[in-house]
Amino acid sequence: MSSTISITAPAPRAALVTGGSRGIGAAVALRLAEAGVDVAITYVRDEEAARAVVAKIEGTGRRGVALRVDAADARAAGRAVHEAADVLGRLDVLVNNAGIGVLGPIAELPDAEVERVLSVNVRAVLLACRAAADRLADGGRIVSVGSALSRYVGGPGSTLYGMSKSALVGLTKPLARELGPRGITVNLVQPGPVDTDLNPAGGPLAEGQRAATALGRFGTAEEVASLVAYLASAEAGFITGTEIVVDGGHAA
Structure with missing residues (x-):
């Protein structure tokens, strides 16, 4: 008499990458998908860029989801975590990863810019973490993307961004x-100068940043993504x- 043993494969891991439609976020989303993780961004x-990232995620055989979220909205950051968990199971x-940079002399920074930078770079991260504490599986991972500017003296005009x-x-x-x-x-991952749309290696501020590195070059989004993926593993x-x-x- 024979018997059949049924083995159920474990559900794939699932991740949310905020600000995942371009730059470091897009590279992180793809790297996680390549590691077998379903990914919401x-x-x-x-929207076109977000759809392109989702297509690349799905090209790895994993599930990809794009959620339209303005991190400056206090209600949206936590809601995105719950929505991602619901959609991905x-x-x-x-x-x-989502963040914005506003540079300028502190005396000239408009109130609206101060509010938006702090809302996106600080409040949204806190609220996402609060929601994640409720929804993350035991053994989960939280990785935030900061800036090496918080570890050494930035140039004039970087006070607001560095503080955030x-x-x-x-x-x-x-x-x-x-x-x-x-x-x-x-x-917390602290990137230095990385070649992205927001800080291109060929931009007007690039040469000083490049010269200040020991390697004499900008990093790539993929190099940062490899570190994030490791920390998530x-x-x-x-x-x-x-x-x-x-x-x-x-x-x-």
């Missing part, structure tokens, strides 16, 4: 302690509450 305006990884990214250090460390008993890790389960710099030796 958020975007604000460029679970949530294992949150990558807080520095706040992520204060979020990461205590949150790692709070979520550690559930096996959830919380880490099972292999990085003993790394938490820390900052990891990927800046080409800018702060060396």
Whole structure:
């Protein structure tokens, strides 16, 4: 008499990458998909770019979802986490990548710009983490993308942006302690000059940034994405509450 044993494959892991329609976020989303993760991304305006990223995700055989979310909206950041978890059926990884940079002398910064930078770079990250604490599976991962400007003196005009990214250090460390008993890790990646639409390697401010690195070049979005993907993996389960710099030796 024979019997049949049925083995159910575990559900794929699922991730939300905020600001995933371009640059570092798009590279992270694709790298996670290549590692076998279903991925939801958020975007604000460029629906065509978001659809292109989803197509690349689905080209790996994984599920891709694009959610239109304005991180400056206090109600939207947390809602996006819950929506991603509902659509994908679970949530294992949150990558807080969405961010904006406004440069200028502090005395000349308009109130509206100050409000938007702090809303997107600080408040939205906190609210996404709050929602993720409710929805993440045990053993989950939170990775935030900061800036190496929070580790060394930035140039004149970078006060607002540097301050907003520095706040992520204060979020990461205590949150790692709070979520550690559930096996959830919380880490912060601090990129240096990376060639993106927002900071192109051929832009007017590029030469000084390039010269300040030990490697004499800009990094790529894919190089940052590889680090984020590692921190989101099972292999990085003993790394938490820390900052990891990927800046080409800018702060060396």
